[in-house]
Amino acid sequence: MLNDSVRQIKGVGEKLADALHVLSIETIEDLIFYFPYRYDVFEVKPIGELIHDDKVTIEGTILYDPVLTFFGRKKSRLVFTLNVEGISVKAVLFNRAFAKKQLQAGDTVTLTGKWDAHRLQITVSTYKKGRYEHDAAISPVYSIKGDITSRTLKKTLTYALDHFSNDIVEILPESYLHAYKLPERKSAVRTMHAPESRYKLKHARRRFVYEEFLLFQLKMQYVKKMHREATPGISHQYQETALHNFIESFSFSLTRAQDRALKEILEDMRSPYSMNRLLQGDVGSGKTAVAAIALYAAVTGGKQCALMVPTEILAEQHFLSLTDLFGERAKIALLTGSIKGKKRQLIRSSIESHDVDIVIGTHALIQDDVFFHDLGLVIVDEQHRFGVKQRRTLRDKGWQPDVLFMTATPIPRTLAISAFGDMDVSIIDEMPAGRKEVETYWVTDQHFPRVLEFIGKHIVRGEQAYVVCPLIEESDQLDIQNAVDVYEQLSEFYPEPIQVGLLHGRLHTEEKERIMKAFSTNNIQILVSTTVIEVGVNVPNATVMVIYDAERFGLSQLHQLRGRVGRGQGQSHCILIADPKGEVGKERMRIMTETTDGFVLAEEDLKLRGPGDFFGTKQSGMPEFKVADMVHDYRALETARVDAVEIVHNGLLESDPAYSKLAAYIESELAVTKKMD
Template sequence: MTLNLDLPVIHVNGVGERSSELLSSLNIHTVGDLLEHFPFRHEDYAIRPLDEIAHEERATVRGTVHSEPALRFYGKKKSRLTVRLLVDGLLIQAIFFNQHYLKSRFVLGEEAVVTGKWDRSRAQLSPAVMTAKKQTEEQGLEPVYPLKGDLKMSTLKKWIKEAMDTYGHELTETLPAQLIEAYKLMDRQETIRQLHFPSSSGNLKQARRRMIYEELLLFQLKMQTFRKQEREQQEGRGKRFSEGAVQTFTEKLPFPLTGAQKKVKQEILKDLSSPYRMNRLLQGDVGSGKTVVAAIALYAAVNAGSQGALMVPTEILAEQHSESLKSLLEPEGITVRLLSGSARAKERRETLESLANGETDILIGTHALIQEGVDFKNLGLVITDEQHRFGVNQRKILREKGLYPDVLFMTATPIPRTLAISVFGDMDVSVIDEMPKGRKPIETYWAKPDMFGRVLAFMEKQLRAGRQVYVICPLIEESDKLDVQNAIDIHVKLSEALPDFSCGLMHGRLAAEEKDQVMKAFAENHVHLLVSTTVVEVGVNVPNATLMVIYDAERFGLAQLHQLRGRVGRGSDQSYCILLADPKSDNGKERMQVMTETNDGFELSERDLELRGPGDFFGRKQSGLPEFKVADLVHDYRVLEVARQDAAKLVDSDAFWNSKDYEALRFWLEKEGVFDTERLD
């Protein structure tokens, strides 16, 4: 807890006013921030024998200049310098681009040290850089830091060394001795020193191992503390429902539950009867039957004397949920009402009165549910569908309309386990990973742009059979920056190509009412072909839509493509998804192949995470995704699991809250504001 590490970074020798401004753009404000600005990779300049270097591996070698370097200029200011070196008895070539000034430094018969990517078949290092001759087999791990603006790598390294020499001894341990001993971890001061100035690749590996665990443990401690606080604050609201009545209701459903639905149902019912408030995320692929599970949960809540609320992102989705829940629950004497933004004043007034006096058991609606004047008599269960579509504050307001209601978040976006643990680490996670029997898998095909004539013919065939078609485009209007098809142009072209059919257009710039009108017209088959941007991603149930065509599919992530594909296949007819994608895109090519191989959303989401990384999985605006300096959620998922288990044990133990051994961890939680700010989600 040393105060010197909290001093402004200007106290580091060599850092002035202008320099501190440059550093603040990297979120470096204090001496401690500078010491914890870790490299994102290390370049290995240690000299290695050729026979130890793998094909296409970047490596450093020492050799003798065998012949005069050859220099060739081409284009404007472009050059290629070729040097032949004798390395370990083998003659190789080192190729330098736009470094013509190096020619004089290669002297025939003298030694040279060069670094580059090794092409074994051509015996060639390319592109190469010249390295200091004093390199040895031991030396050579050079840190590479994130930079911004005019900041130079050499300057930043100098400042970090100065900070380490002056203040490094004040770095204190955060982890308790028992964990350091259990996992044989390097101490914190040495860890930070080795991350910046590794003395060997082995020490660097151990330093990274220690810091990855520390980052993931601290994050999970925060999550588990939030969870503990919620439980302690909200005891005594267990719902006493009749298990027999719930079982009878389940048996009356028009179709049997899948094994996955049964398992999830039991998890939710256990939460409802528990004295702690439910805080559960229910994941399930499109069409896996989340709504049926929600209906059972709502039935149990009402049977126990509570009211329920279901909040969804769009009016048309609210209407569809209202129809399906009424058909299931009203025969049981449960009153289900829809609070629509377009409802007339009299209808709205009646709905609000019946809600306040307890006559309405379940209320369904969009964000209209959280408006002032919407008062429940006894709200006991809040279900939010596609929860990431609502802001944190919107979900919080709905929750506060009851006295500690149970909360169930539902999403059709398959989230990999690693992200579910990280982003929703303080929630319980349930997964429906099984499809109801009888559903036909959607047949997915990858078509090159020059095959559009065949795709158009297939679209017409589906339309003439009385089916409906979605066509998805990445952009609304033409863009100079991206050569991609846009919704407005496509709408015009398809309207001309298929004049016998009604062609609708939907995109994000339409007002909410206009979007609802277009979707309603499509749902009622007044519009046969719907051209849309991805706003249709979370949408309605149109069983008659059997074909989804996605333009420039390589521009979408796997999870999003899967979500879009899930708009079809809702009825008994065979459905299809055609991905129009450019085969030249490497990552895109891999995604298209994966999409045609599987319909499993969870498998796809794991592959998507591998291909795109966690930062892009939810989109940059998604809140809650932690940013780690060293840890990587994709590669370090095993450590994440261990850290989660360790954090849960610590938080549940008396020693963690009282013993001096855990003082540093408690101080960190306090500094993070865990104890003095309300947890919203």
């Protein structure tokens, strides 16, 4: 049986069992599922296909006897030339003087090492005499520590596979294997340890990536379900006809993605449990329209609603747009920190007496003196700008109100939330028809005079521009433009009546609001700013975004900044001024000029950055997977999450015999987790 001790394996005594224990291998199953952490792939490719600085394998004939030189104590360098496809290639071996006796002119050799395409040279890590062997192309490499050797581990593993692999049970339903073209569990395990080809290894790995994510997500969904069912909420009895008529009154049609997200939100609102959902969509994808429909649904059911946003100017913009959208259908109030005295008192009493249906505001909504009569729905825009305590305080203003969080931050943050959080996630991944893409250009600093002319032309047309810098004031450490310097340059460059404004994080909130208001009313034409304008600003008249030292920003941040323009009818432009030194920086700039799709950008960001950038290197609660990688395999994670939600939601583990093996596995896993807790 697989859950028997490794001591049942022939040749495993107390000493070897102790060595395996260091690797957290206690049972036969632990051993069989102790997969290699990487594979050395020795595949000979034509010289023209070899990539500079990659680890490669080449085959050729030695032209001259190797030359050996010594330098320093016990340090040597062996050099020889070989003929590869009629081309002379130089081979270098360090500190292997003994190879001088093994290799000579006329020998055919297979070499693996680091390739230098410029010098046609290979720095050899491994070599063997003779031709390349196709059946030994893939070599598994295991993580080992303590007293055990790689050879002993492989020998013990081979015995375990030969004698116990028939006990490996398939836990995925047949329909999933067929739908995703996954190999069955037993053959996939064998392939992971002894791959016959890269193709089979790829599919075996794909199978275990999906399996690990599905098991993890099923446990997550079960915990979420138990928590949800233990948290009674409001079942909104909204008026479907009124809601339909409200949607029909829009001057545009909802996209399929908006329809899908709305359906998920309304389903949550109808349920007797508390909604805790994240609505994620790219800048301009129409999250606000979906939120407005959810607000109206709650209003038709006789409930009050609160919409909390991070800045006063954004609160005012939402208030104006929603007042226009709702008309006489709902009573809407605005409550911000700058509203004081009798006016504030009047709004507070209107909220408490339910003379107001929807309250839009900033942190002012969570003050102790604000009381709701019957709060049924809370929406938090740009939710990451508020702390957990602030979000909870707003929720506590009612009895278990439904909560909807909104964010325009691309996938990495959502990936973290969907992996670790207790939120359901709705994604709007489609842009409204007819929306003009922001044209993006990448230029170097020497083109700044032309950029100034470009800005000037658009200002003359009555349009406005942002100029974003990474720093507020000059820094000796970093040679990058700063907001104060650029503000002074632009103020001097542009004649009256063009007004240049300066916005940064060190200004008081009131001053920031004053400057933004002046910009939104076109009293300031050019706004020089740090990244404080990243969220919460909607100025349709702004058509130019210039980002200085753009290589200092990540892709998602650049995309957020670019999203500040392109909100009106006119064509908008984003100019990235950058001189990146590394390949990653250049790649970022190239990607930014090629796509305006935040989801595509986020995918590229995941490829360019490691997991530590998104989750921290030692984040508590970070699950450890044997095969899967949460960042690079995030598509499989999303697929597994969707499948897990469907399985748990429809009760398939309990009701469908095809899921019985999976149900038994999950039950045992949850039992182990509960025991550990």
